[in-house]
Each structure stands twice: as C-alpha cells, then as structure tokens.
Amino acid sequence: MKPQSESPNYDATIAGRGLRMTDQRRAVYDTLMGQRDHPTAVEVFMRVKGRMPSISLATVYNCLETLVECGFVRHVHHDREPSRYCPNLEEHAHLFCESCGAVTDVPLRAERTLEDVWEMPRDTIVLKREVSFRGFCPECAARKQAEGEGDTASNLKQ
Amino acid sequence: MKPQSESPNYDATIAGRGLRMTDQRRAVYDTLMGQRDHPTAVEVFMRVKGRMPSISLATVYNCLETLVECGFVRHVHHDREPSRYCPNLEEHAHLFCESCGAVTDVPLRAERTLEDVWEMPRDTIVLKREVSFRGFCPECAARKQAEGEGDTASNLKQ
C-alpha cells in the first residue's frame, strides 16, 4: 500500500553530484509530491514527521536545500513570508490568496516568453525568473462575489 | 543648495489618511528619490542619517512602511534577501545582478499586460504583481563576455 519513492531517475542525478538519495531526502520529496500545495519548511516538517518521527527540522531544511539545488523542486517566495516549496517544474507563476492563504500555480501560455512582455535591457543575461501575484483565488473570489451581491462590482477590486 | 522636499502633493494624500508628512518621512522619501538604486532599509538608514543624525532605524522602518502603504514607494523583494525600496511607480520588473548586486528596473512593454503571458485561472482577482529576475546586468554581462573571450559563449548561460 505504502508507495515507494516517486523519484525514478533522481538517484542517478543526485549521485552525479556526489550526494546520496537518503531516506530523509526521499521522504521530504515524496511528501512534497503527495500534497502539492506549496507548504513551508515547517509544514513539510510536520507532514514528514508522520512517516519518519525522528527527523529534525534542520534536516528538513537541509533536504529541501539539496532538492532545490538538484532541480527537483522549486523554492517559492512571496514578499518576505516564509519560503514555500513546489515540485512543479513547468514554468509557472504563483497566486497567493489573501483570503485563504492558498497558493495556486499559474501556467505560462503556450509559445509565450517573459520577454514578450518585459523589455529586458540589451545584453542582460537572465538565469532565473520568479513571478508572483497577490489577490484572491477563484474560490475566494467567487465567495466574495456572492457575499457582496447587491453591491457594485467595484468594491471587489478595491 | 539643500533641496526642499520633492513630494509636492503627497502631503495632501498622506493627510487624507490621518497621517502627517513629518520631517523623518520626508527625509526618507527624499533619500529614496535622490539615489534610486533600490537600497535596503539599513542603507536608507545610513544615508538619511547624513542629513538627520538623530533618526533611528526603527523610524526608518516605520517611515518606509508608511510610504509603501500610501503608495509613494514600492516594496521590492527577491528570494528572502532583505527588502529593498523603489520610488519608481511605473509598472516594472527587477533584475538582480548576481555579480555586482545592482538592481535594475525592467519596464513593461507598451500595450502589454501580464495576462498576455500568464494564463490566470478564470475568476481570479489580482491585486498586486511582483516580477523578479536573477542574472547579470548589462555591465557585468559585458565584462564576463570580455573576460571569457576565446571560450564558447555557452559558458555564459551556464
């Protein structure tokens, strides 16, 4: 019943760096894959403790750092809130809901690049991009709409 | 010689919130306008101390927060590095140079919106956007190019 690791070829990748896919790293990775809701390090810690009670928070931080360096998960930031972690490796942005706190993946449109919209100064070299939105997720936006029935729509965007 | 405040109509805006454009707030704002290089709070503190030696770091933090809330300056983030502050109110992204640490404004192309590139789930409400790039600013990219003469171009993007 308990599924084995969902990291098929990752052992080879990590070994290529002289590192090992330890039980702790696998547990952290599987935890991220099992509930892909962009948890913080502390949330990962609490979840992974369920299957590995002896793991420490420092180890969770270490494992997350290693997984990020190996490119297996993304480190996600919003303002100066605690970091979150995301195993979706497709290029995408994040929407942080002000109401429920959920983080939603926002896909890049097919065939589009950021350079279509942002005028990068010539000669610039871009290595990493991070796009984040703050607002209301579809569920909360709909709920607010319902609650505000009778009011003008304008106060939603206020 | 010493220029007066560069915040013409801001006194009215801030007063509308029951707040006051105090000497400290004006000094912090003028400091940001005087050297628009995205300083951290501590950098603002050191600069503003030149003209107002008695100001405290806590006050600089308070002033920056107020200026951000009033919409006079933008709070800029990158990963979990210390916050930076930007008085450019046009919609723009930021490029953080890995080599020299400079932060460069990247303008939005005319007539473009983020929705051209990101497929926002329907019903989403977006209140705030933040786009940040990490890489090399034009100067550092050029310098690296010169240094790496003879090598293939590929190691630049590596």
Place this chain on the structure above:
DNA sequence: CGCTTTATTTAGAATAATTCTTGATAAAGG
C-alpha cells in the same frame, strides 16, 4: 571483511531582518 574517508543527520546555538513595546515628544483640534 575491517578501516578510512566522506556525506549526512541531529540538537541546539547563532544570526539577522523585522516588528513590537514603552515612554517621551510633538503636532492638531477644540
């Protein structure tokens, strides 16, 4: 198989940016 090396884990201490607290100061409004 033992031995050595190197990576990893862990607990707790340390760090650093930011926020909070409290008392003093000062401007505003009647």
Place this chain on the structure above:
DNA sequence: CCTTTATCAAGAATTATTCTAAATAAAGCG
C-alpha cells in the same frame, strides 16, 4: 491652554533560517 492622537526612539522580542559540532552511516578500498 488642554486634551487627543500621531510619531519617534531605544531597545527588547520575534522568527525564519543558517551554522556548529558531535554522532551516525554509507561508500570506497586494501
């Protein structure tokens, strides 16, 4: 003036994260 409310300043507190050091474990090798 006098009261109210906003602001400032100094330092304490908070908090996410990183660092340290000792213990553990896996890998490589003779």
